[in-house]
Amino acid sequence: MAYEVEAPKYVRLAQTIQQRIEDGTYPPGTRVPSENQLVQAFGMSRPTVVRALELLKRDGWLESRQGYGTIVRGRPAVVEQKDRRGSEALARDESQSPGRLVEVGHVPVPARVASVLGLPKRAKVLMRRFLVVEDGEPVELVSSYFPAGLVEGTELESADALTGSTRAHLEARKKVRFDHVTERVSARLPAPAEAELLDVPDGVPVLSVLVVACDASGQALQVSDVLLPADRQELEDTYRLN
Known part of the structure; x- marks a missing residue:
């Protein structure tokens, strides 16, 4: 594969x-x-x-x-x-984070995810979807996708909240090492299920941060689609001018 x-x-x-x-x-x-x-x-x-x-x-x-x-x-x-959504998604401990695990299962790979994993459109991947809640309000929906070859011998298919981060779990169980992350930010309208979980009104877009986490060779180990309600977000970056 x-x-x-x-x-x-x-x-x-x-x-x-x-x-x-x-x-x-x-x-x-x-x-x-x-x-x-x-x-x-x-x-x-x-x-x-x-x-x-x-x-x-x-x-x-x-x-x-x-x-x-x-x-x-x-x-x-x-x-x-610097606020990096990718690092947060990879480091999140589901058992300790505010929110809940809403879905775990093998699903058809989304087009954006298939392109970075090099998979055909009809391929299936494991998805873990976690809803982050702060002060009783949903603030972030994280759908993480894993290649089939990395799932065997792990607890990623469990419907229970994972103790520790997915990164630490994969590095321990599969002897892989996460090296770098690429983040791609775009805006889109949420799917009905996504809008319901995030409590987003009709017609309000979401920011999608596609997090591609790779090992040193460039092989993708985990892809996470982090959705943020656009009406509740303000992105800020600080950098030096030469």
């Missing part, structure tokens, strides 16, 4: 450089290797290297200093503050 989704080369290179900053290989205040050195070290093209460095500069990990080259700034404060 093929269910790969490859992160772009420049993203993977940026992640590698970021990891080296975090583990102390590239300490704050030091220069990162030159573009030529990175091209040779990683076997990637110069445009890929340049794009990775620009991404890290944009997010505050690196900065350019006249006469010094590209300098390591370290972990930016905005990284700690």
